[in-house]
Amino acid sequence: MAWAKKILRVNLSKGTCASEPLNMEWAQQYLGQRGLATKYLVAETDPKVDPLSPENKMIMTTGPLTGTMASTGGRYSVVTKGPLTGAIACSNSGGYFGAELKMAGWDMIIFEGKSPKPVYLWLENDKAELRDASHLWGTTTWHTEETIKAAHQDPQIRVASIGRAGENQVLFACVVNDLHRAAGRSGVGAVMGSKNLKAVAVRGTVGVGNVRDFKAFLQATTAAKKVLADNAVTGQGLPKFGTQVLMNVINEVGALPTRNANDVQFEGARKISAEAMHEKRSTDGKANLITNAACFGCTIACGRVSQVDKTHWSVVNSPKYWGATGGLEYENAWSLGAANGVDDLEALTVANMICNEDGMDPITFGATVGAVMEMYQMGVLKKEQIGIESPFGSAQALLEMAHMTAEGRGFGKELALGSARLTKKYGHPELSMTVKGQEFPAYDPRGIQGMGLTYATSNRGACHLRSYTVASEILGVPVKTDPLATDGKPDLVKAFQDATAAFDSSGTCIFTTFAWTLGDLAPQLDAACEGGWTLERLAEVGERIWNMERQYNLAAGLTAKDDDLPKRLKTEPAKTGPAKGMVSGIDKMIPEYYKVRGWTTDGVPTKDTTKRLGL
């Protein structure tokens, strides 16, 4: 029973913190983290709620394997209704915060209401209190974390906070923990800001002691670690190159959305790739990449630690950016770089730092800049409106827009809306590369067809982390499928979605699935938790979670019409590369997907399906 069996309920309106037992019946049906927290949200809130109103709730949640020796067992998620999408939001983060929360003896924290003034939650094992955060309001996540640690005279405290973006309710604000790890997508940081909750600071010394069978658990986790170590992706590729290993690969297969998806290949890809991060700079003779780093419990260690060139124009007068910090991941290098045609590795690294510092999702931010640059090129937006000349490829414009969005000034207030609202405002909604209001990430559905279906059907808006079919279509994991084919993709996407939902509910990282299947996860969970956790049961739990999220979105007012891709991907063929001439076959895949899911032709789970899943 690796659950702590205890949840903390924080009513920000009343300023109260109360402990209550975890609903163990639900834990058996929804496992933990993503699944279990969503169950609580569904049970306790109206799906039609305004995401930024006090009536919305925000849940920080761990999984049963969080805080254990299972590899990557340090994850936590923030679950709420997302302001960017109006759909379920569930953003997952690593670092050390999640494990600390679990080691303090809690499975999850449910935040409800809205504090009358800025506060932070101070949690020391079972002692929870809200403290004044007016001195932290208006400051960055970096400053907040440092200040809280100093105030409590304890460097071992872990902090998750929002920066100015969350305070200003930038619709793609994230929650940042451990300086450069983030619950990144769908605007969960804006929800936190709407509640006047600046930070959560945790110190946990209780530990995780209630593992069902420690001996079996250590055997299972040791065996699973060996699977990761022996795998070429998790054992070699990710530690050495990080997720950035993909930049050149995806560019070569012609699926790197470039300049707001006008192209599918970027001539500057190599300059912003993992390989480039390893190369010594001509300016100071040092490489951008210092080392790799792990999140709590992770034996893969894909994290990047980078240090920018101090003489680079973007930081020459800003010493606070000179130290080593979180470096570029693939999605960020793409969104800040290729999506805008910017090929300056140092500038991208700095833009990424600004996103971490003030808590913004770099995927949505970067893709929004891409849409702005296209409107600038078209003459729809002028220099006077934006504040800077903004053609594709301008690193200066990218960084200026990052600063103004983070600080909430000038055109930054418009960028804060995300591309769907911004392009609509200026009369060009077709330029927004979004599904359900959320920007799609670094895989072009014209070159990787399964990702089109992944984006269109993702419950939290366009996202690669709900069903990463790139693994199969490009890397051949677990079996190779043709990236340009649509046949069989509905089945593939469903299988990935269900498995991913189970992984996201366990406390482990989805990156393990380059090597692990549910068959590797099951024995670890079964040794940790009561209830007989098998591969089959996990697949069913995953499917149950997926359908529960779907029902939430339907109740929130979304329909089958929202399971669609931007027109550009369906009508403008890829211009170069292996997918040249292709558009997305999404319209063919959707009806088949609904059938595979056991949904009606309108995308509603049938009675048989909900009954079978116990919903």
Add this chain to the structure above:
Amino acid sequence: MQKSLHIDPNKCTGCLQCEMACSYENYGAFNISKSRIKVFNFESAGRKVPYTCTQCAEAWCMHACPVDAIRIDAATGAKVVFESTCVGCKVCTIACPFGTVNYVADTGKVQKCDLCGGQPACAEACPTGAITYVESDWTGLGKMRQWAEKTDTQPRA
């Protein structure tokens, strides 16, 4: 043959598997706050450094203890705290120049690394080889080999 823990910070990723293994070995729970090995994160330098007791031959903690609660394990050479004797006076924590003996409020005793009786759990758990358990007389062997590899004394053709 006596062995020692050998630490290569350049290989440390900061995953804390060592801290979890240590706490499980000694307290039966995953609780990094109770670990006798600590990984320090020097954020702005991008460095992570595991640190624990080096088992001094002339152990100041042992000499400082007024009740002889710290004794040498003859098999491993580890300086081991006998909890039944320890009175929690903390003099050893002052005497240790490296800070690797620490008080545990929950038990009222001090704790330090005891090399797990010759099978250090931290070294077994480390996924990158940053923590190894090697012959005490040759903790520098790996580094010597690295430098040796770099020397260029062969006559060139």
